Amino acid sequence: MAEISSDSxxxxxxxxNLYQKLNRTILDPYTIKKxxxxxxxxxxxTIGDQIFDIxxxxxxxxxxxxxxxxGKFLLIDFWASWCKPCIDQFPELEIMNDKFKNKxxxxxxxxxxxxxxxxxxAIDKHNLSWQNIFSEEDLAGEISKKYGINSIPFNIxxxxxxxxxxxxxxENDLKEILTHYNESS
Numbered sequence: 518m519a520e521i522s523s524d525s526x527x528x529x530x531x532x533x534n535l536y537q538k539l540n541r542t543i544l545d546p547y548t549i550k551k552x553x554x555x556x557x558x559x560x561x562x563t564i565g566d567q568i569f570d571i572x573x574x575x576x577x578x579x580x581x582x583x584x585x586x587x588g589k590f591l592l593i594d595f596w597a598s599w600c601k602p603c604i605d606q607f608p609e610l611e612i613m614n615d616k617f618k619n620k621x622x623x624x625x626x627x628x629x630x631x632x633x634x635x636x637x638x639a640i641d642k643h644n645l646s647w648q649n650i651f652s653e654e655d656l657a658g659e660i661s662k663k664y665g666i667n668s669i670p671f672n673i674x675x676x677x678x679x680x681x682x683x684x685x686x687x688e689n690d691l692k693e694i695l696t697h698y699n700e701s702s
Contacts, residue, residue, distance in 0.1 A: 587678070590675065613688050674690075
C-alpha cells in the first residue's frame with residue numbers, strides 16, 4: 518500500500534478508503550508516516566501556515582516551547598546525535614546564530630533522538646551555543662508528520678507571529694529574509 522500510495526492510478530478517495538481499512542497497529546510507524554504523507558498531503562504544514570508548537574525539556578531539564586519565542590524570528594533545527602550531516606552543519610548554525618541574533622533571530626534545536634544521554638553528550642561535545650530541547654519523538658513521530666520531515670537535518674524559519682516563512686534555510690536565505698523584513702519594518 519505504501520508503494521501504490523506514491524505512484525498510483527487510484528484516486529485519493531480510493532486510497533483514503535483503503536487506508537481506513539488497514540490495521541495500523543501492525544504497521545511500523547515509518548510506513549504509516551509514508552502512507553499519511555502520500556494520502557493526506559494537506560495535513561503537512563507549509564509556508565504561510567501557523568506552526569505546530571513543539572515543547573520539550575532543555576539541557577537543564579527545564580520545560581521549553583516554541584511558544585516561548587513569539588515576537589522573534591525562530592529557526593527550528595531538527596537534528597539527532599546519530600546524524601552526521603546534522604553534526605556537520607553545526608558550524609554553519611553557529612555562524613548564523615552569531616551573525617543574526619542581533620537582528621532578532623533565535624535558533625532552537627529540536628532533537629529527534631531516542632536517547633537523551635546521546636543527545637546531551639552531542640551538545641557537550643560540539644559545545645552548542647543555541648537552545649536545544651529533547652522532543653521525545655523520532656522521525657516517525659507527530660512532529661515529523663506535521664512538518665513533512667523525511668530526513669534530517671531539516672529546519673524551518675518562523676516569523677515573530679509563529680508563521681512558517683521557509684523550510685530548509687541556509688545562511689544566504691536567512692540574510693535575505695531578515696534584511697527584507699528589517700527594511701520593510
